[in-house]
Amino acid sequence: MIDYIKSKLSISTKEKLKRSKLLLFLYHQFRPLLNHNLNNPYDYWINHFEPNLFHPLTSDKSINFSIVLTVYNPPINYLKQCIASVRNQRYTNWQLIIVDDCSSKKEVKKFLKSIKTDEQTILIQNKTNFHISEATNIGIKASTGDYIFFLDHDDLLSPHALNEIAIT
Secondary structure (H helix, E strand, C coil): CHHHHHHHCCHHHHHHHHHCHHHHHHHHHHHHHHHHHHHCHHHHHHHHCHHHHCCCCCCCCCCCEEEEEEECCCCHHHHHHHHHHHHCCCCCCEEEEEEECCCCCHHHHHHHHHCCCCCCEEEEECCCCCHHHHHHHHHHHHCCCCEEEEECCCCCCCCCHHHHHHHC
């Protein structure tokens, strides 16, 4: 990106920049930062601007959220990221209900068995494929939260998502 900007500058502007030792010094000091941020503006936004948009963490944890995640042979990398995005919530009063709708892939079964389950993460494994609507209903019946959310295996929650909802 910087090379692109430099290519658009006139020769006289480039010469003026070269003569300005302070600008040259600053340019070399901040170039790695600029290159990183300009090459990946989304990461820069997430890390530098997004946290300032959200409310502080609420101390009121009275609202419990149930998050129903139905899966059937999902790509493991997406499923791992989805589950991690729930577990990384700043607001901690939630339960994740994963309903496996009788996945047939060995790697999916193996991964699901490896998930640490507790009162906050519940795994329901259907013996028959009921399809998404019945699998979702099974997850709803197992939920105990005040509010129920639905996620697909390829969805990600911002770490601030549940806190923002709890505040409003």
